């Protein structure tokens with residue numbers, strides 16, 4: 398379970414706050430997509446959950462024993478940094494002090510990337526490297542998986558595979574997922590809950606409620622646009 402209470406955060410330490418007193422409760426086994434406009438604080442909230450940064454005030458408590466993280470940017474995909482898929486995963490295995498090298502093969506197989514063991518990370522497509530990052534995040538057998546925009550730079554086929562995989566590990570292995578999403582269709586189709594951040598505030602709703610709210614706002618925007626044209 399993750400519980401954030403009256404969470405304030407600003408990068409300068411003073412107002413305006415990126416997160417302006419948010420409350421959030423996520424039960425174990427949920428798949429929560431965090432949505433909101435650019436700059437609304439989605440990645441900041443992930444950094445707080447990961448304890449990379451500390452809140453200005455308020456509390457954030459997580460009972461997760463092991464957290465896996467799939468970052469937005471992939472340093473390995475830089476072709477000037479010649480590292481194979483195996484080396485990338487093996488360095489992480491050593492970092493986590495996992496003894497069995499078999500873990501690497503198991504995790505590659507899980508994401509359907511066994512055939513890419515010796516490929517250079519820099520030669521992989523966006524979808525392929527995202528799958529490797531997911532395999533890496535799963536190496537420590539996490540009970541909480543945090544992802545930052547898993548479909549950015551990923552082709553449509555790989556997106557479908559990645560979301561199907563995330564849904565599977567959430568439903569079958571009970572891994573709690575918190576994922577920053579720009580892909581609203583994917584958020585609605587795959588998550589159990591959606592956390593919508595706007596203006597420093599957030600609210601949790603079901604995918605159905607979020608879709609209704611989105612369509613209502615869109616209809617209003619369309620009406621406003623029409624009125625502007627006729628004015």
Ligand SMILES: Nc1ncnc2c1ncn2[C@@H]1O[C@H](COP(=O)(O)OP(=O)(O)OP(=O)(O)O)[C@@H](O)[C@H]1O
Nearest residue numbers: 408409415433434435436437438439440441442577
């Ligand atoms: N390291 C930083 N130092 C100072 N300001 C930052 C830093 N990181 C983010 N910000 C600012 O904090 C605000 C929230 O940024 P954040 O990256 O959390 O938003 P986001 O919702 O994830 O955006 P996007 O959808 O564009 O990725 C933005 O105004 C951003 O400019």
